[in-house]
Amino acid sequence: MKKNRFSRMYLLLACFTVLGVFMFEVSSGMNYQQQDQGSVYLPFVSQENREEWDAQAEEADCMLIMDSAQQVSVGAVEQFRQIFKDMKVSYDLVDLKKRIPTDYDGYKTVVLTISQLGAMGDRVLTLSDWVKGGGRVLSTQTLEVDDGFRTLQNKIGIKECSGGNGLVDKLVISEKFMIGADTFGVEDAYESALNVSLQDDCTVYMTTDGAYPIPLVWENSYGKGKFVIDNFGLCEKATRGFFAASYSLLEDVCLYPVIDASLFYIDDFPSPVPSGDGQYIREQYNMNVADFYANVWWPDMIHLSKTYGVKYSGMIIENYEDQVSGELKANTDSSRYHFFGDMLMSMGGELGIHGYNHQPLCLNNMDYEGETAYETWPSEKSMENAVKEVLRFAKDLFPEASVSTYVPPSNILSEEGRELLVTKFPQIKNIASIYFPGEQAYEQEFEVAEDGMIEVPRVISGCNLTDYMKMAAVSELNMHYISSHFLHPDDLLDPDRGAALGWETLKAYFTEYLDWLCQAAPGIRSLTGSEGAGAVQRFYQVDIDRVDEADGISLELNGFVDEAYLMMRVNAGEIGTVTGAELEHITGNLYLLHATADRVELNYAERDLGVQ
Numbered sequence: 001m002k003k004n005r006f007s008r009m010y011l012l013l014a015c016f017t018v019l020g021v022f023m024f025e026v027s028s029g030m031n032y033q034q035q036d037q038g039s040v041y042l043p044f045v046s047q048e049n050r051e052e053w054d055a056q057a058e059e060a061d062c063m064l065i066m067d068s069a070q071q072v073s074v075g076a077v078e079q080f081r082q083i084f085k086d087m088k089v090s091y092d093l094v095d096l097k098k099r100i101p102t103d104y105d106g107y108k109t110v111v112l113t114i115s116q117l118g119a120m121g122d123r124v125l126t127l128s129d130w131v132k133g134g135g136r137v138l139s140t141q142t143l144e145v146d147d148g149f150r151t152l153q154n155k156i157g158i159k160e161c162s163g164g165n166g167l168v169d170k171l172v173i174s175e176k177f178m179i180g181a182d183t184f185g186v187e188d189a190y191e192s193a194l195n196v197s198l199q200d201d202c203t204v205y206m207t208t209d210g211a212y213p214i215p216l217v218w219e220n221s222y223g224k225g226k227f228v229i230d231n232f233g234l235c236e237k238a239t240r241g242f243f244a245a246s247y248s249l250l251e252d253v254c255l256y257p258v259i260d261a262s263l264f265y266i267d268d269f270p271s272p273v274p275s276g277d278g279q280y281i282r283e284q285y286n287m288n289v290a291d292f293y294a295n296v297w298w299p300d301m302i303h304l305s306k307t308y309g310v311k312y313s314g315m316i317i318e319n320y321e322d323q324v325s326g327e328l329k330a331n332t333d334s335s336r337y338h339f340f341g342d343m344l345m346s347m348g349g350e351l352g353i354h355g356y357n358h359q360p361l362c363l364n365n366m367d368y369e370g371e372t373a374y375e376t377w378p379s380e381k382s383m384e385n386a387v388k389e390v391l392r393f394a395k396d397l398f399p400e401a402s403v404s405t406y407v408p409p410s411n412i413l414s415e416e417g418r419e420l421l422v423t424k425f426p427q428i429k430n431i432a433s434i435y436f437p438g439e440q441a442y443e444q445e446f447e448v449a450e451d452g453m454i455e456v457p458r459v460i461s462g463c464n465l466t467d468y469m470k471m472a473a474v475s476e477l478n479m480h481y482i483s484s485h486f487l488h489p490d491d492l493l494d495p496d497r498g499a500a501l502g503w504e505t506l507k508a509y510f511t512e513y514l515d516w517l518c519q520a521a522p523g524i525r526s527l528t529g530s531e532g533a534g535a536v537q538r539f540y541q542v543d544i545d546r547v548d549e550a551d552g553i554s555l556e557l558n559g560f561v562d563e564a565y566l567m568m569r570v571n572a573g574e575i576g577t578v579t580g581a582e583l584e585h586i587t588g589n590l591y592l593l594h595a596t597a598d599r600v601e602l603n604y605a606e607r608d609l610g611v612q
C-alpha cells in the first residue's frame, strides 16, 4: 500500500457491507488445512557454524579485478560482491590502483569490473596470453577506447569500433543465454554500449534491436580459452542476473545455487474494505468497492491462481486507524476476513501479517521526511502490543493457520521494530519487504540474517509492470531462479497504479506476466511465503565443494539438509548419468539441478574439451 493513497483510503473506511450479494462458490465456513510448517523451515545455523563449511572451500576460483580509480568499477564491484556471494563463487579481489596482476596461475576465471583496460598497462597482454593458454575472462563494463582496448580489440572479437557509444533502449536476448529470453525495453535508456561490429565467429547472446543492432553480450574463443564481453553498461541490482548469466558462460560447466520459487504476495489482504465507491470501479462496473472485490476481483484472482498454479500469500491488516497508544481496539467484523482468508488457504495459499494498522513499526526517532500519513509508536511496548494484537486477531479468525511471514507496511521497518520481531515474536520467521533501494525502505537481499530472521524480498509489484520491473524479473529468474511479486487489491483505486486503465486491462497485463513466467520457467515451484523462506534458507546455507575429473564432476554440498537447487550451464560436453540429483532442462544449455543428497555425481556422456 502506497503512502499517498493512505489518507484517501482512510476516509473511505467505515462500516463494511455484509458480503454475499452474489456469494460466488464460497461459504464462510470453508475448510482449509494449513501445511505443517515444521518441515518448511530449517533450524537456524549461525554464521560461526557456517564458516566451518566455508573454510573447507579450496582456493579462490576467480580473480575479481577492480580499479578504485574508476568510478564505474567501484559500483560494479559492489554488485559483484553480492552476485558472487549468492553464486558461491570464491574470489580474490585485486585493485589495480594497488597492484597489477603479473599472473593468473591457479584461477579458473578472471572478471574485470573496469572500463579502462589501459589501467592494466602492458600487463593486459599477460591477461590475453593467459586466455590463449585456456583462461576464461569476463569483461563486465562497457569499455572505453584506450591503449589497453586497442591491444585487446581483436582478441576479444571486435572487428571494428567507431569509438562512439550507442543507445541501449532495447535488450534482445537470445534463448541460448537467459531464462525468459525476450525483447525488453530499458527505462531511462542512454548511450551505454560501445558501438562495435564483431568478427564472424563470435557467439552473440544479446543485442539492441533495429536494423543495426549493437552487440551487448558476446563470447569469443581465443586460443584455448575465451572472452565473454558485456557491453550493455547497465550495472545495478536489477541487472545482476545478466552478469550471473554472463559469468556462467565461462567455465565448461558452471553450477550455482538458486532458490527456485515463484512467490505472490497480496498486501493488505484480507483487510477492512473501503465502503462506498471508487471512481473507476463505479464507472467501469457500476458497483461499489466491496461488491467489486468480492464478485469481480477475487473470482478473477482465484481463476488466475487455478490457471497458473499460483499460491497467494495474503497479508492481514486489522484496521486502517492511526491509533498507536492506549488499549488497541480490536476489529470485531470477521465475515469479510473469513470470506477471503478461508478461500485463500483452501487454494493452497497462506496468511501472514502486515500490521495491526498501517503504521510502520517505527519510533519517534524515525524521520518520515514530511510524510504526514504516518504516526510513530510512542514506545517499544506500544509496537509490541500492536503486533500481539494482530497475531491474536489472526489466530482467533484462523486457528489452524501458522502465521510466520511479516510484510512491513509501506516496506518501512525500523531497526527497533525488526529487533522486536526477532526477540519477542519467534513465530515470525521471515520478513518480506523489498529488493530495491527506496526512500526509507527496508531493503533486503535473499539471505538469512545473523539473528536467524529470513529475508525474502519482493522484487516486482502490481499488474502493469514497467520496463524496469520486467528487466528485473528476467534478471532475477537468472540470478536466483525466483519470481517474487506483490500486488494490492486497492491497485484498482489508485490512479498511480493504473486504476484508470481498469481491472480488465490490468488483469490482461498481469496474465501476460504469468504467461511469460510459465513459458520461461514452467517447472518453477509455486510457494507460499513460509515455503519461500524455507527455500531461501536452503539456498543460503548450501555451499558447493566441486571436484572436476576427466569423466565427470563430483559435488559435495555442505550445509545440505534435504534438498538444494542449482542452476547448471553446460558450455562444453554433455552430462549423461546423474546420481543424487535430478536434472530439468530449462533453455539452451541451462539446466535446473535438484539435489536430493549431499553428494552429487555428474558423469559426462561426452567430454568435449571446451573451446580448445
Ligand SMILES: [Zn+2]
Pocket (backbone or CB within 6 Å): 001, 002, 267, 268, 354, 358, 409, 410
Ligand atoms: Zn499495505
